[in-house]
Amino acid sequence: xxxxxxxxxxxxxxxxxxxxxxxxxxxxxxxxxxxxxxxxxxxxxxxxxxxxxxxxxxxxxxxxxxxxxxxxxxxxxxxxxxxxxxxxxxxxxxxxxxxxxxxxxxxxxxxxxxxxxxxxxxxxxxxxxxxxxxxxxxxxxxxxxxxxxxxxxxxxxxxxxxxxxxxxxxxxxxxxxxxxxxxxxxxxxxxxxxxxxxxxxxxxxxxxxxxxxxxxxx
Amino acid sequence: xxxxxxxxxxxxxxxxxxxxxxxxxxxxxxxxxxxxxxxxxxxxxxxxxxxxxxxxxxxxxxxxxxxxxxxxxxxxxxxxxxxxxxxxxxxxxxxxxxxxxxxxxxxxxxxxxxxxxxxxxxxxxxxxxxxxxxxxxxxxxxxxxxxxxxxxxxxxxxxxxxxxxxxxxxxxxxxxxxxxxxxxxxxxxxxxxxxxxxxxxxxxxxxxxxxxxxxxxx
Amino acid sequence: xxxxxxxxxxxxxxxxxxxxxxxxxxxxxxxxxxxxxxxxxxxxxxxxxxxxxxxxxxxxxxxxxxxxxxxxxxxxxxxxxxxxxxxxxxxxxxxxxxxxxxxxxxxxxxxxxxxxxxxxxxxxxxxxxxxxxxxxxxxxxxxxxxxxxxxxxxxxxxxxxxxxxxxxxxxxxxxxxxxxxxxxxxxxxxxxxxxxxxxxxxxxxxxxxxxxxxxxxx
Amino acid sequence: xxxxxxxxxxxxxxxxxxxxxxxxxxxxxxxxxxxxxxxxxxxxxxxxxxxxxxxxxxxxxxxxxxxxxxxxxxxxxxxxxxxxxxxxxxxxxxxxxxxxxxxxxxxxxxxxxxxxxxxxxxxxxxxxxxxxxxxxxxxxxxxxxxxxxxxxxxxxxxxxxxxxxxxxxxxxxxxxxxxxxxxxxxxxxxxxxxxxxxxxxxxxxxxxxxxxxxxxxx
Numbered sequence: 001x002x003x004x005x006x007x008x009x010x011x012x013x014x015x016x017x018x019x020x021x022x023x024x025x026x027x028x029x030x031x032x033x034x035x036x037x038x039x040x041x042x043x044x045x046x047x048x049x050x051x052x053x054x055x056x057x058x059x060x061x062x063x064x065x066x067x068x069x070x071x072x073x074x075x076x077x078x079x080x081x082x083x084x085x086x087x088x089x090x091x092x093x094x095x096x097x098x099x100x101x102x103x104x105x106x107x108x109x110x111x112x113x114x115x116x117x118x119x120x121x122x123x124x125x126x127x128x129x130x131x132x133x134x135x136x137x138x139x140x141x142x143x144x145x146x147x148x149x150x151x152x153x154x155x156x157x158x159x160x161x162x163x164x165x166x167x168x169x170x171x172x173x174x175x176x177x178x179x180x181x182x183x184x185x186x187x188x189x190x191x192x193x194x195x196x197x198x199x200x201x202x203x204x205x206x207x208x209x210x211x212x213x214x215x216x217x218x
Numbered sequence: 219x220x221x222x223x224x225x226x227x228x229x230x231x232x233x234x235x236x237x238x239x240x241x242x243x244x245x246x247x248x249x250x251x252x253x254x255x256x257x258x259x260x261x262x263x264x265x266x267x268x269x270x271x272x273x274x275x276x277x278x279x280x281x282x283x284x285x286x287x288x289x290x291x292x293x294x295x296x297x298x299x300x301x302x303x304x305x306x307x308x309x310x311x312x313x314x315x316x317x318x319x320x321x322x323x324x325x326x327x328x329x330x331x332x333x334x335x336x337x338x339x340x341x342x343x344x345x346x347x348x349x350x351x352x353x354x355x356x357x358x359x360x361x362x363x364x365x366x367x368x369x370x371x372x373x374x375x376x377x378x379x380x381x382x383x384x385x386x387x388x389x390x391x392x393x394x395x396x397x398x399x400x401x402x403x404x405x406x407x408x409x410x411x412x413x414x415x416x417x418x419x420x421x422x423x424x425x426x427x428x429x430x431x432x433x434x435x436x
Numbered sequence: 437x438x439x440x441x442x443x444x445x446x447x448x449x450x451x452x453x454x455x456x457x458x459x460x461x462x463x464x465x466x467x468x469x470x471x472x473x474x475x476x477x478x479x480x481x482x483x484x485x486x487x488x489x490x491x492x493x494x495x496x497x498x499x500x501x502x503x504x505x506x507x508x509x510x511x512x513x514x515x516x517x518x519x520x521x522x523x524x525x526x527x528x529x530x531x532x533x534x535x536x537x538x539x540x541x542x543x544x545x546x547x548x549x550x551x552x553x554x555x556x557x558x559x560x561x562x563x564x565x566x567x568x569x570x571x572x573x574x575x576x577x578x579x580x581x582x583x584x585x586x587x588x589x590x591x592x593x594x595x596x597x598x599x600x601x602x603x604x605x606x607x608x609x610x611x612x613x614x615x616x617x618x619x620x621x622x623x624x625x626x627x628x629x630x631x632x633x634x635x636x637x638x639x640x641x642x643x644x645x646x647x648x649x650x651x652x653x654x
Numbered sequence: 655x656x657x658x659x660x661x662x663x664x665x666x667x668x669x670x671x672x673x674x675x676x677x678x679x680x681x682x683x684x685x686x687x688x689x690x691x692x693x694x695x696x697x698x699x700x701x702x703x704x705x706x707x708x709x710x711x712x713x714x715x716x717x718x719x720x721x722x723x724x725x726x727x728x729x730x731x732x733x734x735x736x737x738x739x740x741x742x743x744x745x746x747x748x749x750x751x752x753x754x755x756x757x758x759x760x761x762x763x764x765x766x767x768x769x770x771x772x773x774x775x776x777x778x779x780x781x782x783x784x785x786x787x788x789x790x791x792x793x794x795x796x797x798x799x800x801x802x803x804x805x806x807x808x809x810x811x812x813x814x815x816x817x818x819x820x821x822x823x824x825x826x827x828x829x830x831x832x833x834x835x836x837x838x839x840x841x842x843x844x845x846x847x848x849x850x851x852x853x854x855x856x857x858x859x860x861x862x863x864x865x866x867x868x869x870x871x872x
Binding site: 064164 | 540
């Protein structure tokens with residue numbers, strides 16, 4: 001069975017170490033938080049200036065001074081800390097976060113990420129913290145469907161959309177498979193870690209990137 | 219009458235505007251604080267991380283966690299703020315302080331400052347915040363005796379001691395006169411603002427720098 | 437010296453046509469709505485506005501844009517669900533846009549406030565936003581040279597201020613405020629409450645009064 | 655993840671010969687005396703120590719120097735009235751000294767923690783401490799290119815920490831601690847008290863737990 005968004009989020013959460021400091025990009029990656037309970041020891045960072053960010057606020061908890069990077073009201077758990085934007089991005093740029101989970105339009109075999117701009121004729125470009133997130137964390141995980149609605153693959157030999165970061169993605173979590181990037185002698189070797197409702201051979205046929213099985217460490 | 223150290227400090231204080239943010243270098247410049255009462259509205263900065271620094275602590279007020287840049291215990295008046303060293307020097311380097319008062323071995327006619335190292339054979343070099351202070355404040359005042367104990371002038375055509383900062387001093391307060399630097403078309407014009415127990419002509423004779431009277435604005 | 441103003445109108449007096457105005461806030465959190473409203477009434481035009489977003493809905497920054505007062509936006513994330521005012525102006529070619537990654541926006545203003553001439557930053561390397569910029573490899577990593585962003589004026593939304601201008605923020609409304617306060621020639625802060633000197637904890641002051649020119653309680 | 659250690663010995667375990675050790679404090683304020691004592695007992699040698707001063711009296715950093723464990727000091731102000739241990743070693747040629755202006759020391763460590771590759775700084779231009787360094791004129795002012803200072807370990811004196819590693823300092827003992835905490839691979843903090851999560855004000859946390867690896871109450 002292919003994975004639902006929620007199952008993808010659970011699969012990402014499984015690979016996040018106990019006690020890690022993690023930034024979840026806006027959109028689908030936010031769902032990963034639902035699978036990181038208190039027992040995970042994970043501390044969430046939001047780039048608008050908070051560590052140990054809590055869950056979405058409901059009802060009377062909503063406070064316009066307390067929002068996440070998607071401008072959704074959240075709550076403040078015990079042990080939180082606030083800081084300004086320059087300190088927040090210093091934290092990210094300085095490689096202090098263990099994991100960042102991002103959405104993507106495309107990821108290349110070499111780990112290049114494109115997730116900020118489609119170059120559609122009428123699109124207004126907006127980058128936010130995407131480029132900082134892409135190069136900041138120790139590990140950058142991408143969470144996306146493997147194929148776009150028109151059927152084209154989003155894991156590609158080279159990104160055709162404008163890049164967000166170069167060679168920055170280490171793992172790609174999709175509805176059909178989990179991939180590990182950056183292997184091989186040229187750093188362009190894509191390992192299939194796990195498949196869901198499909199097979200390695202089927203993936204090898206549908207994707208234009210060079211694949212290998214994850215256990216083939218050579 | 220030539221000025222005592224305390225009178226020099228009072229003379230410097232007279233030129234500090236109401237409400238100014240001021241850093242007083244260690245040693246003699248510290249005396250300026252005695253002439254900046256609450257009515258002056260002056261806020262003192264100490265580069266080890268405090269704004270609105272208070273007077274020296276006495277008796278039970280002494281707290282090892284609360285010292286000035288000379289490592290002398292001080293007190294915390296209402297309205298103080300603490301910050302770390304990078305923020306403190308950002309405040310200085312970013313030209314947010316109005317006035318910095320420093321001691322000096324030599325000051326050149328062009329406003330070069332030498333106050334950190336005599337190059338004596340056995341001297342251990344130590345710079346502390348001197349170079350940051352020299353280039354940071356909007357106005358840098360030097361407070362020193364005009365002549366060294368051996369009779370040599372400390373206001374000189376060119377510094378012979380290693381520099382702390384280039385062209386950074388705007389005013390020099392001494393026991394014999396107050397000088398304003400940086401005038402003239404080449405920025406090497408020294409104006410005598412006021413004399414104490416000496417005369418313009420006598421100074422012109424004893425100093426090797428090109429002098430003019432302060433009111434000769436030409 | 438910090439001036440406590442009686443009205444938002446008094447606080448924004450004197451902002452000139454053509455000014456670069458830094459406006460705090462991340463979405464609505466920390467947005468100085470009352471100061472922006474006063475700026476609209478004040479009438480300054482041909483402005484360059486630096487802010488993380490480019491206005492939400494029809495009030496605040498969006499209203500300033502709608503009046504045609506802004507020549508250029510420097511921001512990280514103009515496109516939002518409710519950024520129709522900016523979107524319209526941009527599509528009609530009636531406003532310039534300089535898109536800056538969010539962390540670079542913060543760090544470039546921090547550099548302006550801290551007296552840093554330029555800095556080598558890893559964010560955006562290999563992306564369209566670094567095109568034409570100087571790059572350098574340092575210790576095996578490629579960096580882009582980024583320059584400071586200075587403001588003539590900063591408009592900031594704080595939480596409380598004392599009469600010396602020390603400011604504290606609240607939760608994630610802190611965001612860009614503290615950085616912008618350091619980067620502008622004139623910093624204007626709206627707060628919910630002005631308190632007496634001594635009422636703020638000196639350990640918890642985020643923006644010391646040295647950075648604050650005018651405060652208004654709204 | 656932050657580990658709360660039972661002893662200073664446990665806190666400094668594993669520091670390797672040849673390590674670069676950042677040591678907080680300005681004089682005795684914020685000096686992590688107990689961690690330094692534990693480091694002496696632990697035995698690591700051939701160290702490079704980065705600290706504002708080079709030891710006072712015969713205890714703490716001075717004792718570490720006296721044991722011959724330090725190959726090189728990087729500091730701003732080694733020469734003090736009670737720096738006889740360093741003075742002796744330096745005159746005998748038994749210790750290297752890299753003298754760094756105090757603000758550059760702070761900013762270079764901040765750059766290390768913030769992922770900045772290098773920065774153009776106005777401090778020290780035209781002085782012996784900038785000799786041989788790259789310079790550049792930007793907007794009519796000359797700057798020196800300065801590089802980050804990274805630590806393998808930071809030893810810091812804080813005031814209180816919670817069990818998540820969030821740290822607050824006290825008064826001017828804050829100084830270099832928060833900057834060094836960001837600049838080292840392993841950050842070790844001694845505090846007077848470890849409190850439960852939730853007991854520190856999230857608005858007043860100075861060093862968030864993400865920067866803190868080990869804490870010990872002494």
